[in-house]
Amino acid sequence: MGRTPLIDPERFLHELDWNLLRTFVAIVQAGGISKTAEAMRLSQPSVSAALKRLEGQVGKKLIDRGPGTFALTEAGCQLYTEAIEIRGSVLRLATVLRDVTDVVKGHVRLVIASHVVTPMLDECLRDFCCTYPLATIEIEVMASRQVQARLVERSASVGICLAHVQQAKLQYAHMFTEYFGIFCGRFHPLFGREDIDRAELKGQPSISFVTDQMNEALRPVTLMRAELGLSDHLVGSSPNLEEIKRMICAGVGIGPLPVHVARLDVEGGFLWQLPPYSGLPQIEINVVWNPDAKLNRAERAFIDLLLLKISNTPPELRDYQR
Structure with a gap:
C-alpha cells in the first residue's frame, strides 16, 4: 500500500494560493458550488476549478460531491477550521494597522442575538462613547450560533448571545x-x-x-x-x-x-x-469573547467596561423574572 507523500512546509507556504482558501471557505459556508458561484458572482466551472486546484496543492480530497451529496472529508474539516481562523486574522489586519498609526482610535464589532435587551448594555454604550469619543462601534444582529462562529474566526470583537452549546475556544460571562x-x-x-x-x-x-x-x-x-x-x-x-x-x-x-x-x-x-x-x-444571556484574538485598545476597553457593568449589578437585578 503506497504512502501519502509528505508535504514540504516551506514549499507549501510559497506555493499556496490564499485566494483558493477564501473560495474554499465560501463553498463550505454556502453548502455547494452553485450557491458559492452565485454569491461570489463567478461561474460554476470557475469555482469548481478553484476547489480542484486547492485539492491539488494540499494533496487531499476536501469535499465529497455527488448527486444529493455534499460532505467535507476529514482533511476538508481540518483545513476549514484553520482557514476560518486565517480569514478572521486577515479581516482584522486593517484595524490592527490603523491602531499602530493612531492608537486613540479603535473599532469595536459587537455581534448580538436580537432579543438582547438590557440597561447594562445601553449604559455601557453610553459610557464607552463618552470616554472614548474617537472610537467607533458596529453592531450586527444574528442568531446565537452565528455570534459564536464569528468570535471563533476572530472577525468580531465581542458577542452577547445564548450559549446552549459553548465553544472551547471562547470565554463566557453570564450577563x-x-x-x-x-x-x-x-x-x-x-x-x-x-x-x-x-x-x-x-x-x-x-x-x-x-x-x-x-x-x-x-x-x-x-x-x-x-x-x-x-x-x-x-x-x-x-x-x-x-x-x-x-x-x-x-x-x-x-x-x-x-x-x-x-x-x-x-x-x-x-x-x-x-x-x-x-x-x-x-x-441565560452571556457576554462572549475570544481570549486568543488580538484586540485593539478600544475593543479591550469595551469588554472591560461591559464586564464591570455586570459585576457592579447585583445578581437579583440581573434576573428579569419580574
Whole structure:
C-alpha cells in the first residue's frame, strides 16, 4: 500500500494560493458550488476549478460531491477550521494597522442575538462613547450560533448571545436571565381576557423565532410551544425580535417574547400575555469573547467596561423574572 507523500512546509507556504482558501471557505459556508458561484458572482466551472486546484496543492480530497451529496472529508474539516481562523486574522489586519498609526482610535464589532435587551448594555454604550469619543462601534444582529462562529474566526470583537452549546475556544460571562411568555396582539380574540384556559391556545396560528428549534439555544421555548399545542400551525417566523413582535401585534398569530421586553407594550395596550404565567422558560444571556484574538485598545476597553457593568449589578437585578 503506497504512502501519502509528505508535504514540504516551506514549499507549501510559497506555493499556496490564499485566494483558493477564501473560495474554499465560501463553498463550505454556502453548502455547494452553485450557491458559492452565485454569491461570489463567478461561474460554476470557475469555482469548481478553484476547489480542484486547492485539492491539488494540499494533496487531499476536501469535499465529497455527488448527486444529493455534499460532505467535507476529514482533511476538508481540518483545513476549514484553520482557514476560518486565517480569514478572521486577515479581516482584522486593517484595524490592527490603523491602531499602530493612531492608537486613540479603535473599532469595536459587537455581534448580538436580537432579543438582547438590557440597561447594562445601553449604559455601557453610553459610557464607552463618552470616554472614548474617537472610537467607533458596529453592531450586527444574528442568531446565537452565528455570534459564536464569528468570535471563533476572530472577525468580531465581542458577542452577547445564548450559549446552549459553548465553544472551547471562547470565554463566557453570564450577563442576565430572561423569561419567555406567550403573547397576542390587540386584534386577537384572546386579547384582554383574564380567564383563558391553556387548552384554548392549542392549534392557534403561531409565530416563532427562526432559532426556536429543538437543537438550538431557545429549546426551552420550543418545548413550551409544543406543550401548548402551538407547533403544528406556524404562520410566521423571523430571527429578529422586532419582527416577531410586529407580527404578534398585527394579529398574525400568538408567539413568544421575553417578558421584560414586552412589558411596555403590554402596559401600552398593544400586547396581552397569555398563559402560562409561571414556570416560564428561562434563558441565560452571556457576554462572549475570544481570549486568543488580538484586540485593539478600544475593543479591550469595551469588554472591560461591559464586564464591570455586570459585576457592579447585583445578581437579583440581573434576573428579569419580574
